[in-house]
Amino acid sequence: MIEGHGGDIYRMARVLNCSPSQIVDMSSNVSPLGMPPGLEDYLRQGLRELISLPEVDSEELRSNFANKWNISENQVVVGNGTTEFIYILPVALGIKKALIVGPTYADYADACAVFNVTYSFYLALEENDFKPNIDHVELSLRGVDTVFICNPNNPTGHLIPGNTLKELCEDNPEKIFIVDESYLPFVVDGQNETLINKALKNVVVLRSFSKIFGIPGLRLGFLSASPDIIQKIGRHKRPWNVNRLAQLAGIFLLGQDQFIKDVGHFTKKERTGFLKQLRDVTGLRPFSGVTNFILFKLVGRLKAADVCKRLAQNRILIRDCSNFYGLSDRFIRIALKTQEENNICIQRLRDILSTGNEVLSL
Known part of the structure; x- marks a missing residue:
């Protein structure tokens, strides 16, 4: 619970x-601005589509997301919010021991606990404004196979520059980095800091539409990773996991730059x-x-x-x-x-x- x-x-x-x-x-x-203008009317018109099943794997939405970020469709999966992925990843990736960069969102640890995954924390210090020391993070990687990083972080609001994070991932190719970018769209020019289109085979990126577009009640999120990781996740994802209104909302929202x-x-x-x-x-x-x-x-x-x-x-x-x-x-x-x-x-x-x-x- x-x-x-x-x-x-x-x-x-x-x-x-x-x-x-x-x-x-x-x-x-x-979002402090609520939902984007036009979304309510767009969804109201889409209500008639509820008489049919949604796309089983959100094919159109997945394709549009891939095109937006210039990546392949087999590098994207659509979910019922990013929470669905957080609770799939430990079993899908076979995580044995995880490092969580904190203080941060509790669901990373909770998801590990559900599947009896051993986890530890690297905690940024209050005297440093809770800004993580990347050198210290790297030293904490010994003995773990997976790292959870929320960037920007919840609840501290600190952003690790994209290039710094990219270098950390490249320097540790044997580790899987799960990077939650749910709050990155709130950052001015935040698209320059994303790892979605950096072709990093050991990186999983989570993106929530609930936060930036003010639709937490619809539950819509994306996961981007290498085709091999996407295939592993697909074995544990349920069909029709995204309802039709959420799929329609996603198609509309991808054009709301x-x-x-x-x-x-x-x-x-x-x-x-x-x-x-x-x-x-x-x-x-x-x-x-x-x-x-x-x-x-x-x-x-x-x-x-x-x-x-x-x-x-x-x-x-x-x-x-x-x-x-x-x-x-x-x-x-x-x-x-x-x-x-x-x-x-x-x-x-x-x-x-x-x-x-x-x-x-x-």
Whole structure:
């Protein structure tokens, strides 16, 4: 059972006795601009296609993705979100011992645990703003066959430059590198940092459409790798794993390059403004990053659960990061939303951190 993720607006709406639409969800790292214009109408027109089975292996969508990145169709597989792949990879690749570069997304470790795969962590240090030392990462590769790297990383927001990561993979051809690029589209000119089209036989790249296009409820993701790895994954992937609406959405979204640029520039601007307004607030330390979310450490008496509860009472959800291995109950993550919603969150944070009032239980 998946626990400890953001985006639990339905449970919180029941607790607060309100509609989910009345909650500002800053706990889930989806696009602050919502869905691209035209997607809803496009999907509405596609409803008539639900009377037929979807394409068994998302053939058209897979072909379009391959063409976009100038790779072969046998280097791509389409999935029911990247989570499907994360839980297939340990058994499909026969992973024996994995290294997870953290602090990071818990599902990499959870997927290994499901299949009794031994795993260890390389943890970037707080004093270095959680930026991983690549030389130290390479030293940690001894004895492992697979490496999980989220780039940019969740929840720290740090980006390892594409060329640096490419060199690490090339220098260790006997290791498999699983690189989760779900948040790379939020980075301005992020396409220059991808490993999708770098022809690296020991690299698996994950790409989520849920985050950048604001469609987590549709579940759509891609995996790119060498034909040999794709073949191994295919043996464990179920047919019709992607529903027809998600397939149609993917075809539409592959043409939304301008929307991706708009989200990247909006995110960069709002991130700068968000941090500027909080720079004089005591008890809150931000960490540098490049994504649509920001990691903070609480340095006063309040813990993450306290602040999350207080904000929830104001119908604002943020992420308690205490269940990220390598972090403590003093860390929170806030995903940027519209400017108005960001300003409301800032004011509520100011109130909570300045008063230090007792936390009211929900």
